[in-house]
Each structure stands twice: as structure tokens, then as C-alpha cells.
Amino acid sequence: MKTTFTYDDYYTYATLEEHLQFFASTYPQVCQLESLLVTPKGRHVYAVTLSIGDPAAKPAYYIDGNTHAGEVTGSMAAMHTIDYLLTNMDSDPKIHALLERVTIYVIPRLSPDGAERYLTSAYSLRSVDRPYLSKTQQPGLYEEDMDQNGIIAMMRVPSPYGAWKKDPHNEAVMIKRAPDDLEGEFYQVYAEGCVEGEVTNPLKVAPALWGLDFNRNYPFGWYTENRQPGAGPYPLSNPENKAVVDFVLSHPNIGGVATHHTNGGIILYPPGTQSSSKASKKDMRFFREIGAMGTEEMGYGCINIFDSFFTDQEAYSSGAFDDWCYQSQGIPAYTIELWDLEVRSGCGCPWPVPKEPKTTAQKAEDYARILAWCQENAPEAILPWRHFDHPQLGDVEIGGFDFKMTYQNPPRSFLCQEVEKATRFTLRMAATVPCLKITNLKQYQVGEDVWKIELSLANTSYLPTYVSDMLMELKLPHAIEVKLETEAEIVMGEKCQTIERLEGYGCIPTDYSYGAKIRTNNYEPIEKTISWVVKAPSGTSVSIAIDSPKAGHLKTGCTL
Ligand SMILES: [Zn+2]
Structure with missing residues (x-):
């Protein structure tokens, strides 16, 4: 393009x-x-x-x-x-x-x-970098680019109570500790960051400063x-x-x-x-x-x-x-x-939300798939785990992948x-929004200095002039107002006429039906005609203003 x-x-x-x-x-x-x-x-x-x-x-x-x-x-x-x-x-x-x-x-x-x-910056945030619930960083671990590589990755901290361990087949992947896993090296995994205030046991994660x-x-x-x-x-x-x-x-x-x-x-x-x-x-x-x-x-x-x-x-x-x-x-x-990184890496689309959530093993496979996709398609995003001497937590490892420019x-x-x-x-x-069109405007003499003016209006789009049933239910403005502006005396028809609505072709009840038959069922008008009878000498000009809140404003006119 x-x-x-x-x-x-x-x-x-x-x-x-x-x-x-x-x-x-x-x-x-x-x-x-x-x-x-x-x-x-x-x-x-x-x-x-x-x-x-x-x-x-x-x-x-x-x-x-x-x-x-x-x-x-x-x-x-x-x-x-x-x-x-x-x-x-x-x-x-x-x-x-x-x-x-x-x-x-x-x-x-x-x-x-x-x-x-x-x-x-290396930071992630929801909407804006304005402090929200608290003016200052609250105590606990907050996200920070500790190794100064421009990316806030993950931090695995060795702990006998750790809920995670390295996948023995691929140490880049963290897997959950099994219910009977009593021996081995275990880790807690956090966002890369540092601690405001005291280092507590267990380590407390601070609320985000920018949470709006x-x-x-x-x-x-x-x-x-x-x-x-x-x-x-x-x-x-x-x-x-x-x-x-x-x-x-x-x-x-x-x-x-x-x-x-x-x-x-x-x-x-x-x-x-x-x-x-x-x-x-x-x-x-x-x-x-x-x-x-x-x-x-x-x-x-x-x-x-x-x-x-x-x-x-x-x-x-x-x-x-x-x-x-x-x-x-x-x-x-x-x-x-x-x-859709998840779909591209072979994890499947998370929506519609499945009835049964994925198992821990399936989630571990997904994580490995995402890493493999990044390795192949965005190798710069892969961050091999590296030991880091954390000023507050001692020896930790920092790694994972650049979430911002791969997943998000x-x-x-x-x-x-x-x-x-x-x-x-x-x-x-x-192209689906409603759109008014004048499909016909004619005037003809019906008596001495008496004229009939006919105007046809249509909605040429898929959506109706009121856009949705919800708009009607909310009683929001939707009617089309048609106003005749002329010196002529109006004999029949209101100077200002209203067309409540024009349907769009999307409103027509029709579909493939039983026996592969196609039938158009009855539908409300997509085009309507209104008229006036006016009295005026030949040569008098008439202008018409058409105003629809959603489908446009048109002007037209004729000379009698
Ligand atoms: Zn969003």
C-alpha cells in the first residue's frame, strides 16, 4: 500500500x-x-x-x-x-x-x-506516566532496567521456596515446580527491578506508580x-x-x-x-x-x-x-x-475464552513456542539469562525476551x-455509515400558479440513518428534517417535514434459507418521497434543506 x-x-x-x-x-x-x-x-x-x-x-x-x-x-x-x-x-x-x-x-x-x-525508556505503563494512587513510589520491588540494556526483562532469584525451576531441556524456559518437587534449584521470578525501602522476606512487589x-x-x-x-x-x-x-x-x-x-x-x-x-x-x-x-x-x-x-x-x-x-x-x-504473536507462534488464539483453561504444561509449551518464534523472527528480542550482581538481592539472573516489541x-x-x-x-x-442521496426532485404545474414539488430521498449505505437500534432506544436525535424555503405560499404539506428514518440495505431481512432458497422478506423503506403543493407565479425559486444527524446535510432547489 x-x-x-x-x-x-x-x-x-x-x-x-x-x-x-x-x-x-x-x-x-x-x-x-x-x-x-x-x-x-x-x-x-x-x-x-x-x-x-x-x-x-x-x-x-x-x-x-x-x-x-x-x-x-x-x-x-x-x-x-x-x-x-x-x-x-x-x-x-x-x-x-x-x-x-x-x-x-x-x-x-x-x-x-x-x-x-x-x-x-525501558518502562511499561498502562496509560500515562502520572502518579495515581500515591504521589511517590511505594515500598517494594518496582520495575527498573537494572542491567541498563534498555529493556526491563525478568529476574530469577534463587530461593528454596521458589515456585519455578529451569526447564532441564531448555534452561531459557522457566517451568513451574511440580507438587512433589522437593529437591533441586528453585527460583522466584519477578520483573527486573529494584526495591524501594527494606528488602522484605518474602519480597514484596510494589504497586505501579503509574496505574491510570x-x-x-x-x-x-x-x-x-x-x-x-x-x-x-x-x-x-x-x-x-x-x-x-x-x-x-x-x-x-x-x-x-x-x-x-x-x-x-x-x-x-x-x-x-x-x-x-x-x-x-x-x-x-x-x-x-x-x-x-x-x-x-x-x-x-x-x-x-x-x-x-x-x-x-x-x-x-x-x-x-x-x-x-x-x-x-x-x-x-x-x-x-x-x-497476534500467540497465534503466529503456534499457541492458538486465546479468544473466544475456552471453557477449560490451559494446563501448566500447555502454558510452558506456549512460552517455549513464543521464545522460538522470537528466536527465528526477532532474534534481537531474545535476552539470554545472565548473572547479575543485584545491589539489594545479591546474585540473580536477568533474561527472557523483550516483551514490549514482540508480544505487546x-x-x-x-x-x-x-x-x-x-x-x-x-x-x-x-463505507458502512449511512449516507443520504436525493434520488428525485421534480415540480409540475397542477393549476394556475399552483405547483406540486416532489422530493425523493434514499439512504445508499449498509447502516440505517439512525445507525443502530440502540440509538433509537436511547431516544437520541435521528430523524431527517426536510425544510422548504420559498416565497411561495404553501398550500399542502408542512414547510418542515420529518422522515423518521430510512433503513440501510443491511436492514433487509434476508438470508440463505432451507433448500438453498434465497428470499427477500418484507422490509421498511430505504427510499421515501415527500411532497408539497405551493402557490406562486412561474419563476419563483424554491430551496430545500435536508438535515440528518448521522447521514449528512444536503441542499437542493428548483425554479417553478
Ligand atoms: Zn488497550
């Missing part, structure tokens, strides 16, 4: 900003860059608007990335999509048509502070810290979360959302707070059918969060963006978990293929 920039390394903030500014200055008619927020560390949360023509007058699709600091593949995917659209819009008629029809909003890096810390989780801070299904770590003191307490919500609310034309995360190689759809069996069947079918395009493009399955992703359906975590979009705004939203994100040589897949799916998804 042709792009202006390369996608074989992760962008620091400076590069991301430079590329965004390049796009905005090179394509000023199509690409607008705005800052939604200056973070506490002085970085911008940028939003990009891509549109040929007035962005607010069209249906829109929204993409974001990097809600979680370490999931930098997500922001690379969002950047790739912007780049691909702009680079090819003049040469590829399909892209040109998409940008004419649909506005695309992109917030490529929702947590620039968190991502920068992740990319420029932006995907637990949205104002739908929010719970407190005791239930979902990183929740924050109240919904939208993080300025980044508030900026995103304000952005979505101030762009009511958004009819579809993709939020990029890592990892797993799975496409998730809401609800995440109850079973999909309790949600609208039609909406769930939309999610599955649109998601199937993701499976085609990415090779990733598409599953419901609550039914197939969560391991705990009682004390599940929520307050996530996709649920807020769908369950409080009626906007179909997908969380795309990019990158693709090794750099695999990044481009991953973001290309994401772009292909999101652009197909963007």
Missing part, C-alpha cells in the same frame, strides 16, 4: 507531530489538524479531520489509537490510515469517492505522554478502583478522556468508531456490560457482518466482549470507550486488538503489514 512515510518503526512524539503537520500543510483542502488538549507534559492530543468538501455536512467515521501507552501499534495504524488516504486520494478513485462521501476523524495518539515514556487506565474512565459502566484498577477518581477525570468525549459529542455526524489497541489479533464489539443475547439482534448482526470484513482483511476473529472476551462475567471491568460509544451514544464501535507490539519488521491490515479494515468499515 503506497504511503508517503514508512511504517517500519514506532514514531516518537516529535516524528508523529512532524508527519501530522506535513499532512496538514501539504493537503490543506482535505486535512485539518487541531489540538484537543495540551497534556500536563506539554504535548498535544491531536485530531485530524479528513474530508473532500464540508466535513460537518457529511456522515463521519472515527478512528483512534494509543489509549494505552504501550499499544503504540494503534497510533501507527491510525497514522498509516491518514497517510494512505492522503497519498492516494488523487490517484485512486475509490479513495477519492470515500473522502467525498464520508468525513474521517482520527485521533492518532490519545496518550502522547504515556506513549513517549513507553517509547523512550484511560479505558476504565469513560462515563458508561464506570466502577471504582476496587473493582477495576486504574479507574481514576471519577469518570472523565483524565483530561485525555474528556477531550475524546467532547470531540465525539461535538461531531454528531460520527456513525462508526474503531479504537486501536494491542494485542491478541481479535476484533471486539460491545456490549461489554451484558451478554449480546440481551442486546438488539439487528445491531449484533451489524457488528458481526461488518466485523466479518475485518476477518477478511486482517485474519482476526470478531467476538462480543462480554460473551467471549471476558474471563470474569461478574466482576468484569468496564468504563471503556467502545461501550460508551455504543451504549450511551448508539454509535457502533469496535475495539481492534492488533497483533510487533517487532519493527512486522509493523508495516500489521498497520496495512488495520487500514484496509477501517476504510471498509468507514
Whole structure:
């Protein structure tokens, strides 16, 4: 896929900003860059608007990335999509048509502070490097790059009570001590790190200093810290979360959302707070059918969060963006978990969550498979165990592999293929949003200075003009308003008429049925005609304004 920039390394903030500014200055008619927020560390949360023509007058699709600091593949995917659209819009008629029809909003890096810390240090963190529950590091073992190789790996500490031992067949692999394993060398395995305060016995692991989780801070299904770590003191307490919500609310034309995360190689759809069996069947079918395009493009399955992703359906975590979009705004939203190291290394896809958890022996095999994959495909990520004279713990061994750039994100040589897949799916998804079209406008004389005006409107897309049953249930604005503006006297028909809804072709109840017969069942209109009778001399002009919250704003007119 042709792009202006390369996608074989992760962008620091400076590069991301430079590329965004390049796009905005090179394509000023199509690409607008705005800052939604200056973070506490002085970085911008940028939003990009891509549109040929007035962005607010069209249906829109929204993409974001990097809600979680370490999931930098997500922001690379969002950047790739912007780049691909702009680079090819003049040469590829399909892209040109998409940008004419649909506005695309992109917030490529929702947590620039968190991502920068992740990319420029050895640390891993959830969303952002701001102290959360405590202002200072609490006592205990905390993650630190002790051997200064730029990577926080694992640390095996010899202990007679150790729960782990070296695999006798492959000392790079740690295996669990068997229930009858009484003789031998045993280890506790920790993250590479050092101890704040006293070295205790047993060694205490300190809580993370930077524990905020932006995907637990949205104002739908929010719970407190005791239930979902990183929740924050109240919904939208993080300025980044508030900026995103304000952005979505101030762009009511958004009819579809993709939020990029890592990892797993799975496409998730809401609800995440109850079973999909309790949600609208039609909406769930939309999610599955649109998601199937993701499976085609990415090779990733598409599953419901609550039914197939969560391991705990009682004390599940929520307050996530996709649920807020769908369950409080009626906007179909997908969380795309990019990158699938487990599948690639032969461990199988962890989702849908299997009925029986893997055995310890199976997990050990998986660990060995992951190491073998890294050895073959990203040897730089392998960290052979090495003795290290730890200032607090004495002789320990540090090793394992670079989790950040193998498991959490693709090794750099695999990044481009991953973001290309994401772009292909999101652009197909963007084409599903409802879109109004005037299919007929005619006026004819029915008496002396009396005219009948007829207007037909259709929705040309898969999704209906109300986007989801959920939006209707939430009683959010969805009706199409058609307003006649003229000097003529209106004899019949209201000046302002309302079309409650137009279905999309995705609403038609039809399928392969018994006997391989195909039948289209009755469906609600996709196209409707409204009319007025007006009285005015010939030559009077009439204009018509059509406004749909999700399917666009159109203007037309005629002369009597
Ligand atoms: Zn995530």
C-alpha cells in the first residue's frame, strides 16, 4: 500500500507531530489538524479531520489509537490510515469517492505522554506516566532496567521456596515446580527491578506508580478502583478522556468508531456490560457482518466482549470507550486488538475464552513456542539469562525476551503489514455509515400558479440513518428534517417535514434459507418521497434543506 512515510518503526512524539503537520500543510483542502488538549507534559492530543468538501455536512467515521501507552501499534495504524488516504486520494478513485462521501476523524495518539515514556525508556505503563494512587513510589520491588540494556526483562532469584525451576531441556524456559518437587534449584521470578525501602522476606512487589487506565474512565459502566484498577477518581477525570468525549459529542455526524489497541489479533464489539443475547439482534448482526470484513482483511476473529472476551462475567471491568460509544451514544464501535504473536507462534488464539483453561504444561509449551518464534523472527528480542550482581538481592539472573516489541507490539519488521491490515479494515468499515442521496426532485404545474414539488430521498449505505437500534432506544436525535424555503405560499404539506428514518440495505431481512432458497422478506423503506403543493407565479425559486444527524446535510432547489 503506497504511503508517503514508512511504517517500519514506532514514531516518537516529535516524528508523529512532524508527519501530522506535513499532512496538514501539504493537503490543506482535505486535512485539518487541531489540538484537543495540551497534556500536563506539554504535548498535544491531536485530531485530524479528513474530508473532500464540508466535513460537518457529511456522515463521519472515527478512528483512534494509543489509549494505552504501550499499544503504540494503534497510533501507527491510525497514522498509516491518514497517510494512505492522503497519498492516494488523487490517484485512486475509490479513495477519492470515500473522502467525498464520508468525513474521517482520527485521533492518532490519545496518550502522547504515556506513549513517549513507553517509547523512550525501558518502562511499561498502562496509560500515562502520572502518579495515581500515591504521589511517590511505594515500598517494594518496582520495575527498573537494572542491567541498563534498555529493556526491563525478568529476574530469577534463587530461593528454596521458589515456585519455578529451569526447564532441564531448555534452561531459557522457566517451568513451574511440580507438587512433589522437593529437591533441586528453585527460583522466584519477578520483573527486573529494584526495591524501594527494606528488602522484605518474602519480597514484596510494589504497586505501579503509574496505574491510570484511560479505558476504565469513560462515563458508561464506570466502577471504582476496587473493582477495576486504574479507574481514576471519577469518570472523565483524565483530561485525555474528556477531550475524546467532547470531540465525539461535538461531531454528531460520527456513525462508526474503531479504537486501536494491542494485542491478541481479535476484533471486539460491545456490549461489554451484558451478554449480546440481551442486546438488539439487528445491531449484533451489524457488528458481526461488518466485523466479518475485518476477518477478511486482517485474519482476526470478531467476538462480543462480554460473551467471549471476558474471563470474569461478574466482576468484569468496564468504563471503556467502545461501550460508551455504543451504549450511551448508539454509535457502533469496535475495539481492534492488533497483533497476534500467540497465534503466529503456534499457541492458538486465546479468544473466544475456552471453557477449560490451559494446563501448566500447555502454558510452558506456549512460552517455549513464543521464545522460538522470537528466536527465528526477532532474534534481537531474545535476552539470554545472565548473572547479575543485584545491589539489594545479591546474585540473580536477568533474561527472557523483550516483551514490549514482540508480544505487546510487533517487532519493527512486522509493523508495516500489521498497520496495512488495520487500514484496509477501517476504510471498509468507514463505507458502512449511512449516507443520504436525493434520488428525485421534480415540480409540475397542477393549476394556475399552483405547483406540486416532489422530493425523493434514499439512504445508499449498509447502516440505517439512525445507525443502530440502540440509538433509537436511547431516544437520541435521528430523524431527517426536510425544510422548504420559498416565497411561495404553501398550500399542502408542512414547510418542515420529518422522515423518521430510512433503513440501510443491511436492514433487509434476508438470508440463505432451507433448500438453498434465497428470499427477500418484507422490509421498511430505504427510499421515501415527500411532497408539497405551493402557490406562486412561474419563476419563483424554491430551496430545500435536508438535515440528518448521522447521514449528512444536503441542499437542493428548483425554479417553478
Ligand atoms: Zn488497550
